Amino acid sequence: MxxxxxxxxxxxxxxxxxxxxxxxxxxxxxxxxxxxxxxxxxxxxxxxxxxxxxxxxxxxxxxxxxxxxxxxxxxxxxxxxxxxxxxxxxxxxxxxxxxxxxxxxxxxxxxxxxxxxxxxxxANPGKMVAVMGDNQQLVEDVLAKLQSEGKRVYPANYNTFAQLVIGGVAADVDVAMTALTEAGIQRMVELPVSGAFHTxxxxxxxxxxxxxxxxxxxxxxxxxxxxxxxxxxxxxxxxxxxxxxxxxxxxxxxxxxxxxxxxxxxxxxxxxxxxxxxxxxxxxxxxxxxxxxxxxxxxxxxxxxxxxxxxxxxxx
Missing domain, CATH: 3.40.366.10 (Malonyl-Coenzyme A Acyl Carrier Protein, domain 2)
Structure with a gap:
């Protein structure tokens, strides 16, 4: 073994x-x-x-x-x-x-x-969402664009090669979810956590x-x-x-x-x-x-x- x-x-x-x-x-x-x-x-x-x-x-x-x-x-x-x-x-x-x-x-x-x-x-409440799909580069690109616009939302956990958790300010994570849906992401799950860890x-x-x-x-x-x-x-x-x-x-x-x-x-x-x-x-x-x-x-x-x-x- x-x-x-x-x-x-x-x-x-x-x-x-x-x-x-x-x-x-x-x-x-x-x-x-x-x-x-x-x-x-x-x-x-x-x-x-x-x-x-x-x-x-x-x-x-x-x-x-x-x-x-x-x-x-x-x-x-x-x-x-x-x-x-x-x-x-x-x-x-x-x-x-x-x-x-x-x-x-x-x-x-x-x-x-x-x-x-x-x-x-x-002190800095946040939100985390698991994004499902194997095109994690797409998720990174969407978040990078939002960050360039001043949004505080980030890649947080690469749990598998088809699950990437994102996190940040709750309102900005909501914006990201909309943008990811428009980009073709079909499944996202909000996580029951108390903060935006690893951001x-x-x-x-x-x-x-x-x-x-x-x-x-x-x-x-x-x-x-x-x-x-x-x-x-x-x-x-x-x-x-x-x-x-x-x-x-x-x-x-x-x-x-x-x-x-x-x-x-x-x-x-x-x-x-x-x-x-x-x-x-x-x-x-x-x-x-x-x-x-x-x-x-x-x-x-x-x-x-x-x-x-x-x-x-x-x-x-």
Missing amino acids: KLGILFSGQGAQKAGMGSDLYDALPGYQETIDRASNILGYDLQSVANDDSKISQTAYAQPAILVMSTAIVNALGDALPTPLAGLGLSLGEYSALTAAGALSFDQAVAIIKDRGIYMQIAGE PLLTQAATQLTERLTNETFAPFNYPVYSNTTGEAFSTDTLFDTLTKQIISPTYFAQALQRMLDDGVDTFIEVGPSDTLIKFAKKIAPKDVKRYAITDLASFNDVRDMLLAEKEQSQA
Whole structure:
């Protein structure tokens, strides 16, 4: 097995996430409780609270910690990945799993990052829309024209080669939707998010995060983690620069996942509250690439059993 491990991003959160894992798995519970001590509140209680888990400031730590707790609970059943990849926030989970960030360090950073992004999103409200279609150059051209006319609307997330999320000032995104429809785009879906993430509307948060990360130190990687911002593998030397640009830069998840496939990944496992990234992978990867998601206790047990069987077979 050549494993590519994927880490859920913001938007994957839902009330009750991880509750069955917390009740059943001591290793999972230990990770959650450790994070609660760092955060200063009961994280599982927050994850069970619909009003809180929908807020950026709470959702970001909850997703990071859930993803890390799943990895910790798998323990030796999980083989060393060939590469890791997370969507936006999920990059911090990926960096933690690969050893570049310590768990305590990542939780403390994400607590602050979530607050910065929530405040910036409230100060500069925006809108995000998923644009479907494989002519992403057309979308870029329409947005470039609108930007030249003073509109604040931008490419934000290249999720697959046929799904590009745009974001910006709500009224300008509405103008873009009309222009894209006139240009021939047939399907667009508004996303339930609290801000225009990965656009210049989050500049305030990016500035605060830059100051926050200035004195952080990073460790060597146990295996490569690909960056959404550059599409290339992170390096310890460039980690600070890449992470500080990430909040206001487009994410190139599709391109990074393709790089993992080019490296030889033949199995993807997503860890976190949803299977969104596995659905993206289905649109990008060949059919013979295996795909799994661990989102609850049942899927945890299924994937762990599969991994143990693979391990036993490889040692036979």
